[in-house]
Structures are given as C-alpha cells and as structure tokens.
Amino acid sequence: MIPAPFDYAAPATVEEALALLAEHGDEAKVLAGGQSLLPVLRMRLNAPGMVVDISRIEGLKGITDERDSIRIGAGATYQDVLDSDLVTEHLGLLRSAVKEIADPQIRHRGTVCGALVHADPAGDVGAPVLALEGRMVVQGPDGEREVPASEFFVDLFETAVGEGELLTAVVLPKHTGWGSHYEKFVRVSHQWAIIGVAATVRAEGGTIAEARVGLTNMGATPLRASEVEQALVGLPATEEAVAQVCARAGEGTDPPSDLNGQADYRRHLAGVLTRRAVLTAAGA
Amino acid sequence: MQVDRDPQRVAAVRPPRRDQWQKLTLAARRDGTVTGLKVELLADMGAYLGLVTPGVPILGAFMYNAIYKFPAYHFTCTNVFTNKTWTDAYRGAGRPEATFAIERLMDELAAELGRDPLEVREQNWITHEEFPFTSVCGLEYDSGNYEAATARAKELFGYDELRAEQARRRESGDRVQLGIGVSTFTEMCGLAPSRVLGSLDYGAGGWESASVRMLPSGKVEVVTGASAHGQGHETAWSQIVADQLGVPFEDVEVLHGDTQVSPRGLDTYGSRSLVVGGQAVVQAAQRVVEKAKPLAAHLLEANVDDLEFSSGRFRVRGAGDDQEGIGLTDLALKVFTAHDLPDGMEPTLDADATFDPENFSFPHGTHLCAMEVDTETGQSRMRSYVSVDDVGNVVNPLIVDGQIHGGLVQGIAQALWEEAVYDDQGTLVSGSFVDYTLPTSADTISFVTDRTVSPATTNDLGAKGVGEAGAIASTPAVVNAVVDAVRPMGIHDIQMPCTPERVWRAIEDSRQGGSTPTEDSAQPHFTQDAPNQDDPGPDGPAGGTAYPQEGGRA
Numbered sequence: 001m002i003p004a005p006f007d008y009a010a011p012a013t014v015e016e017a018l019a020l021l022a023e024h025g026d027e028a029k030v031l032a033g034g035q036s037l038l039p040v041l042r043m044r045l046n047a048p049g050m051v052v053d054i055s056r057i058e059g060l061k062g063i064t065d066e067r068d069s070i071r072i073g074a075g076a077t078y079q080d081v082l083d084s085d086l087v088t089e090h091l092g093l094l095r096s097a098v099k100e101i102a103d104p105q106i107r108h109r110g111t112v113c114g115a116l117v118h119a120d121p122a123g124d125v126g127a128p129v130l131a132l133e134g135r136m137v138v139q140g141p142d143g144e145r146e147v148p149a150s151e152f153f154v155d156l157f158e159t160a161v162g163e164g165e166l167l168t169a170v171v172l173p174k175h176t177g178w179g180s181h182y183e184k185f186v187r188v189s190h191q192w193a194i195i196g197v198a199a200t201v202r203a204e205g206g207t208i209a210e211a212r213v214g215l216t217n218m219g220a221t222p223l224r225a226s227e228v229e230q231a232l233v234g235l236p237a238t239e240e241a242v243a244q245v246c247a248r249a250g251e252g253t254d255p256p257s258d259l260n261g262q263a264d265y266r267r268h269l270a271g272v273l274t275r276r277a278v279l280t281a282a283g284a
Numbered sequence: 285m286q287v288d289r290d291p292q293r294v295a296a297v298r299p300p301r302r303d304q305w306q307k308l309t310l311a312a313r314r315d316g317t318v319t320g321l322k323v324e325l326l327a328d329m330g331a332y333l334g335l336v337t338p339g340v341p342i343l344g345a346f347m348y349n350a351i352y353k354f355p356a357y358h359f360t361c362t363n364v365f366t367n368k369t370w371t372d373a374y375r376g377a378g379r380p381e382a383t384f385a386i387e388r389l390m391d392e393l394a395a396e397l398g399r400d401p402l403e404v405r406e407q408n409w410i411t412h413e414e415f416p417f418t419s420v421c422g423l424e425y426d427s428g429n430y431e432a433a434t435a436r437a438k439e440l441f442g443y444d445e446l447r448a449e450q451a452r453r454r455e456s457g458d459r460v461q462l463g464i465g466v467s468t469f470t471e472m473c474g475l476a477p478s479r480v481l482g483s484l485d486y487g488a489g490g491w492e493s494a495s496v497r498m499l500p501s502g503k504v505e506v507v508t509g510a511s512a513h514g515q516g517h518e519t520a521w522s523q524i525v526a527d528q529l530g531v532p533f534e535d536v537e538v539l540h541g542d543t544q545v546s547p548r549g550l551d552t553y554g555s556r557s558l559v560v561g562g563q564a565v566v567q568a569a570q571r572v573v574e575k576a577k578p579l580a581a582h583l584l585e586a587n588v589d590d591l592e593f594s595s596g597r598f599r600v601r602g603a604g605d606d607q608e609g610i611g612l613t614d615l616a617l618k619v620f621t622a623h624d625l626p627d628g629m630e631p632t633l634d635a636d637a638t639f640d641p642e643n644f645s646f647p648h649g650t651h652l653c654a655m656e657v658d659t660e661t662g663q664s665r666m667r668s669y670v671s672v673d674d675v676g677n678v679v680n681p682l683i684v685d686g687q688i689h690g691g692l693v694q695g696i697a698q699a700l701w702e703e704a705v706y707d708d709q710g711t712l713v714s715g716s717f718v719d720y721t722l723p724t725s726a727d728t729i730s731f732v733t734d735r736t737v738s739p740a741t742t743n744d745l746g747a748k749g750v751g752e753a754g755a756i757a758s759t760p761a762v763v764n765a766v767v768d769a770v771r772p773m774g775i776h777d778i779q780m781p782c783t784p785e786r787v788w789r790a791i792e793d794s795r796q797g798g799s800t801p802t803e804d805s806a807q808p809h810f811t812q813d814a815p816n817q818d819d820p821g822p823d824g825p826a827g828g829t830a831y832p833q834e835g836g837r838a
Contacts, residue, residue, distance in 0.1 A: 185663075187721050187784065188727045189727050190718070191718060259705055260783075265789070272660045272661055273661075
C-alpha cells in the first residue's frame with residue numbers, strides 16, 4: 001500500500017507541465033485529483049519515475065461560459081461541477097452523472113478531466129460527455145488541438161491523448177432546456193457502475209424532439225446509442241411508445257462479464273435502464 | 285409429505301468463511317405438523333483447521349430443530365479439506381447456517397401447504413407454557429416466549445397490511461413485487477458448560493473468571509477474563525458492580541485485555557460475555573459483600589446475621605431507617621489500615637469467582653423483513669425490517685441495540701451482498717471490498733427493533749446473550765422475503781447472496797419454463813459428486829444441482 005519512490009513536481013503553468021512531460025517521457029504521470037492515480041500507485045500497478053501534479057495550475061481551474069458551450073478546466077473537481085450554476089442550467093446530464101460518483105470526499109478531490117483521460121469504462125463521466133458531444137482540448141509540444149469525444153476514447157484506459165500531451169479542458173455544448181437523467185446500476189453505493197445510462201432529451205409538447213444516450217461500462221469505452229437516439233425522435237414520451245426502441249440499447253455491445261453481471265445480463269439491463277433514463281429525462 | 289430442499293451453499297467472508305452444503309429433508313403431516321428432520325452436511329474446512337473449524341458444524345448440529353417440536357432428528361456431517369481459506373467461527377459459528385436452513389425450509393413448508401409461514405411455525409413451536417423444554421437434541425431450553433415476540437413483531441411490522449399490499453401487487457402484476465420474509469430464530473448462547481464441551485472433545489472449558497478489588501480509596505477494580513474489543517464490557521460490568529456494591533458507576537474500573545492484568549479467562553465469543561463473564565463478576569461482587577459483613581458487624585457491634593446490605597451500606601435489620609450503618613467503601617479503608625479487624629480476619633475484601641454455566645442460554649426472536657424486488661432488473665431493495673429479540677434481562681439497552689443493529693447488517697449483507705467467490709482453481713476472485721460488495725450505512729435502512737423479556741434461569745442476571753442474534757436471524761428473513769416476492773413466478777429458491785443477476789436469472793428461467801433457481805456458477809466449490817450424498821436420485825449428483833430442485837413433493 002506504499003507507492004514505489006517517485007519524483008514529484010507541481011508546475012505553476014501548462015507550459016512548465018508540458019516541459020516536464022517532454023523531459024520525462026513515459027516515466028511521467030499526470031496527477032490532478034489523484035482518485036485514480038493514487039490507488040494505482042499504492043497498489044503498485046504502475047510505478048512512474050515522475051509525478052506531475054497539475055492541481056496548482058491556476059489556468060486550468062474553473063468552469064467558464066463560452067457562448068454556446070461550457071468549458072470545464074482540467075482542475076475542476078466533481079464538486080466544482082455540482083456547485084456550478086452554468087452546469088446546472090446548461091449541462092443537466094453531466095450534473096446528473098457526477099452526482100452519482102462515489103462519495104463526497106472523492107467528489108471534492110476527483111476531476112472530470114482526470115476521469116476522462118483515465119478512461120475507465122466503468123467511470124461515470126465518459127458516457128455523458130460522449131452523449132453531449134463534448135470536445136477535448138489537448139495541449140502538447142506542438143500546440144493545442146481539439147478532439148471530439150467520439151474519437152477520444154480509444155480502448156480500455158486508452159485515449160487520444162498522446163505521450164507528452166495534456167488534456168487541459170473539456171468543452172461541452174450547452175443543452176439548455178433539455179431534460180436529463182443518469183441511471184446508475186450498482187449493488188452497493190460505493191461501487192463502480194455495473195452499467196450506467198446517460199440520457200438527455202429535448203421534448204416538445206410531450207414528444208421527443210431530440211435525444212442523446214450514452215452507455216457506461218457496456219464495452220471497453222463509453223458508448224453512444226446512436227440508433228436509439230434517432231429512433232426516439234418523434235415518439236411520444238411514454239413508456240408504451242419508447243419501450244421497444246430503448247430495449248435495443250444493448251444490441252451489438254460487448255460488455256464485460258464479471259462478478260457483478262454476465263454480458264447478457266448487462267445487455268438486458270441496458271435496455272431496461274435506457275427506457276427508464278429516457279422517460280425520466282423526458283419528465284414522463 | 286416430504287419436502288426436499290436443494291443445497292444451500294453459505295459463503296461469507298475471508299477469513300473466516302461460512303461454507304456448507306446442506307441437504308435437509310423435512311417430514312410433515314398434511315396438517316402442517318412436523319414429524320422429522322434429517323440434516324446432511326458437507327462442510328468445507330478450507331486448507332487448514334483453525335481454532336474451532338470442525339466445531340462450527342457441530343455447534344450448528346444442535347440448532348437445526350430450532351424452536352420446533354421435531355419428534356425425530358438425524359444429523360450427519362462430512363468435513364472436507366479444500367485449498368481455500370479455512371473456515372472458522374464467524375459471528376454465530378454454525379448457528380447461522382442451521383438457522384438459515386431451517387427457517388428457509390419452514391417457509392417452503394408453508395408454501396407447499398399454501399399457508400401463512402408464521403401460522404405453520406406457531407403450529408410447531410414450543411409454546412411458552414411448555415418451558416423448560418428438552419429439545420430433540422437433548423438441550424434444555426429454559427425460557428422463552430415465541431408467541432409474545434411474534435405478536436409484537438407483527439404489530440410493529442404491520443404484517444397484515446403488508447400481506448394485503450403484496451396481494452394487490454401480485455394481482456396487478458406490478459413490476460416491483462413485494463416479498464415478506466420470516467425468521468423465528470433461537471440460538472444456544474452463553475458458551476459453555478465445560479462438561480458439554482468435554483463431551484465434544486473441545487480443547488478447553490467454558491467457564492469465565494472475574495476479580496473484584498476494593499481499593500482503600502473506595503473505588504473498585506474489576507478484572508474480567510472476557511476481554512472486550514469494542515462491545516462495551518467496561519460499561520456493562522461497571523453497571524453490574526455499581527448495582528451489586530452500591531458504589532457510583534464511575535468509581536468502577538474494568539481491567540482486561542492484558543495477561544499481566546487478567547491472566548485467567550476464555551474470552552469473548554459465543555454471546556457468552558455477559559451470561560458467563562458477567563455472572564462471574566456478580567459472584568465475585570457478592571463474595572466481597574460476604575467478606576465485608578463480619579467487619580461491618582464488628583464495627584457496628586452487631587450480630588452478623590442481623591445485618592442487611594443495600595445501596596452500598598450495611599445496616600442492622602429492624603434498627604430503624606435513621607441509622608447510619610456503615611458503607612462498604614468505609615470498610616475498604618478499614619480493611620486497608622487493618623487497625624481494628626475481627627480476630628482472624630484476613631485484611632482484604634478482594635474476591636475472585638469463576639463461573640461455569642450448567643446450561644446454555646437460549647435467546648430467541650421474531651424477525652420480519654419486507655423486500656421490494658424489481659422484476660425487470662432483479663434488484664432487491666429493503667422496504668422494512670423489524671426485529672423483536674428476547675435476550676433476557678438487559679443490562680445496557682444501548683449496547684444491546686448496537687449489537688442487534690450491527691448483527692442485522694452483517695446477516696443482511698450475507699443475504700444480499702457479501703460473498704467469497706473462488707474460481708475453479710481455488711483462487712479468491714472477490715478479494716477487494718469493492719468486489720466483495722461490503723455494504724455501508726448508505727446501503728441499509730433504519731431498522732425497527734424491540735424486545736420481549738423472558739429471563740434466563742441459569743444466571744443471576746437473567747441475561748441470555750446478544751452478540752450474535754442479529755447476524756443469525758436476519759439472513760433467512762431476507763432471503764425468505766426475496767423468494768416470497770417472486771414465488772408466484774414458480775421460484776422456490778435463490779442462491780444467496782441474492783444478487784440482482786441471480787434474481788433476474790431465476791425469473792428468466794422461470795419464464796422460459798425451466799426451474800434452475802441456482803446457476804452452476806454460483807457454486808464454484810463443488811463440481812464433483814457430493815460425498816455425503818447417499819441418494820443422489822436420477823439426475824444427480826453433478827455440478828451444482830446435485831439434489832432435487834423441487835421446492836416440495838408430496
């Protein structure tokens with residue numbers, strides 16, 4: 001439970017952080033809230049020579065309004081998200097998912113961007129960010145680039161962030177007026193999601209005008225149920241109307257089988273929970 | 285009529301684990317009267333024998349007949365070594381396993397007969413007029429009142445109202461079904477009469493020791509061999525001594541936990557501390573009073589036989605209420621200075637006692653649990669839980685409540701969450717608290733607890749012990765409730781812990797016309813023939829379904 005020895009640096013700027021990453025190459029690991037990295041270090045699943053702590057970089061903190069979007073800096077904790085009026089007003093789905101993460105202690109430490117770049121398929125923020133069509137701001141030695149969420153998650157614990165790069169923010173288009181719900185299925189409260197369904201819906205007079213559905217832990221990466229989203233458009237927000245469409249949410253997925261559920265059970269749950277999440281999001 | 289139960293593998297924690305295959309055959313008349321019980325166990329010892337590893341199933345052997353008047357009883361057990369963590373005494377040690385099996389089976393008997401499970405139990409239990417009652421195992425149950433505990437539990441639970449709601453939900457085909465689980469448990473506590481342990485080849489006796497020392501300051505030191513690790517013995521023992529000697533509660537100091545201080549003792553286990561260790565404290569305190577009496581008589585210039593002791597003072601009987609008498613704490617100083625003692629008196633009031641119980645104590649209770657089962661996901665949620673326990677007289681109600689609440693969570697966790705899962709190679713795969721699904725307070729509800737009191741007759745306190753009650757009683761109550769919720773779907777059993785997936789699969793299998801309530805993967809321990817199986821039937825033994833799966837057959 002004691003990490004292997006490592007060097008530690010707490011740069012004050014993104015530039016300094018990038019210089020450290022360049023200098024130490026694959027020996028370097030980035031620390032933000034530490035809620036994933038520290039257990040990894042303590043269990044010695046990884047033993048980096050250099051830990052670059054970005055939590056003191058002022059420029060990465062904050063949640064800001066960028067006209068059509070909200071920018072969530074890499075230093076913003078889950079609790080910052082929950083406390084943000086911008087998120088509450090424009091990104092209900094993210095708020096709904098973050099509320100379900102672990103416990104208050106962890107939410108005060110862990111960061112949204114840290115979880116995204118850690119890319120645990122059972123993590124709760126990947127699916128909503130995917131469903132909300134977020135854009136990842138990645139900074140590296142050659143400057144800044146934006147990666148759409150749909151291209152960000154590459155595989156289990158693997159993202160488009162390359163060596164020497166830093167995820168500095170996620171930019172999420174405002175979904176003002178959309179109803180949202182994150183349905184997290186767990187056996188005990190402190191568990192990772194056995195599966196999760198992130199649904200956000202724009203309803204017009206009881207009819208679904210637009211819908212976004214993301215799935216947690218239904219594969220090696222967060223998934224988006226695009227076919228379900230399209231099929232929902234124009235349907236009345238009632239159980240009878242959406243049940244059949246939603247039941248297909250798990251089709252074609254390849255979720256894990258483990259102590260909490262075999263793959264077929266997870267696929268079944270995806271169908272049931274998508275229906276519930278969509279209906280709750282639609283206020284039905 | 286004969287009701288067969290499929291095997292229950294009981295697994296809880298590493299280390300220690302509970303791990304038994306239980307085959308129970310219950311014989312009953314069509315009117316519901318039980319006539320016999322046959323228990324065949326296959327008990328996993330693990331790779332080594334721990335302190336009482338083989339003793340766990342033996343202790344359980346006395347408890348399968350529980351509170352019921354079985355005229356005939358047969359018990360056999362085969363202990364096997366495996367390459368897993370050893371099993372050992374784990375809160376209840378054999379009694380939870382036995383209680384789980386019989387209480388599940390009584391629910392199945394009621395279901396087979398189409399009757400209320402409480403009614404069938406009442407038909408078969410020992411009535412309060414029948415105490416003391418010698419069980420079919422030869423144990424003498426000294427006291428109890430199952431009727432009183434059950435009546436109180438039903439009232440607190442709103443039993444009839446919940447049954448009515450259950451009927452409505454069944455009628456309407458509600459997605460969330462309601463199940464009601466019953467557990468009218470008893471246990472043998474106050475371990476243990478040394479002679480009984482000797483007859484079982486146990487390596488130690490069952491007595492407990494105490495010393496009570498009167499300090500010249502008037503304060504009292506109590507040494508106990510029943511060393512607490514958080515159960516609150518310091519508080520309860522101080523209460524006992526304060527009552528016995530009439531000294532202030534805060535003037536009593538309880539010493540334990542260091543063999544330099546308390547070299548003699550058999551410690552805390554088997555809900556024995558108050559029943560055996562507490563009684564030793566009572567007896568030591570009584571001896572202090574007896575030792576002080578001649579000195580009091582000497583100083584009061586009275587006859588020893590004319591003295592009475594109450595509220596910490598000796599007074600001359602019949603000499604009026606305004607007499608001052610002499611206090612025990614004053615005598616403690618007099619004895620210390622030893623300036624003026626009766627001829628031949630040894631200058632000390634300190635006393636030791638070692639108490640060896642002549643019988644066990646028999647706490648009991650009625651636990652009722654309501655579970656809501658989401659038939660789409662298999663997820664079970666506890667709606668309400670009522671426990672009415674009869675642990676005899678209570679020294680400290682807060683401590684007793686704490687023991688009950690903690691025990692309930694432990695037993696409920698076994699029913700719903702915790703499991704030591706091993707793969708085919710005997711490697712533990714639920715090796716973290718996340719995989720083991722250890723619950724926290726966020727996962728439990730507020731329990732309703734109450735007590736009835738029928739004092740134990742085998743110790744002066746009238747106490748029966750409470751350390752294991754909640755953990756023993758709650759597991760079958762919860763599993764019974766989950767099964768009850770889905771019983772109309774033709775489901776007779778769900779392997780515990782009743783995970784959402786297991787419940788869902790039971791429902792799915794039932795919908796597809798099958799009846800395999802326990803999937804093979806839930807029983808990774810035994811994939812070969814069960815060696816204590818003398819009548820495997822046409823289909824077994826094989827895999828995890830070695831025994832008949834029907835809930836009952838006439």
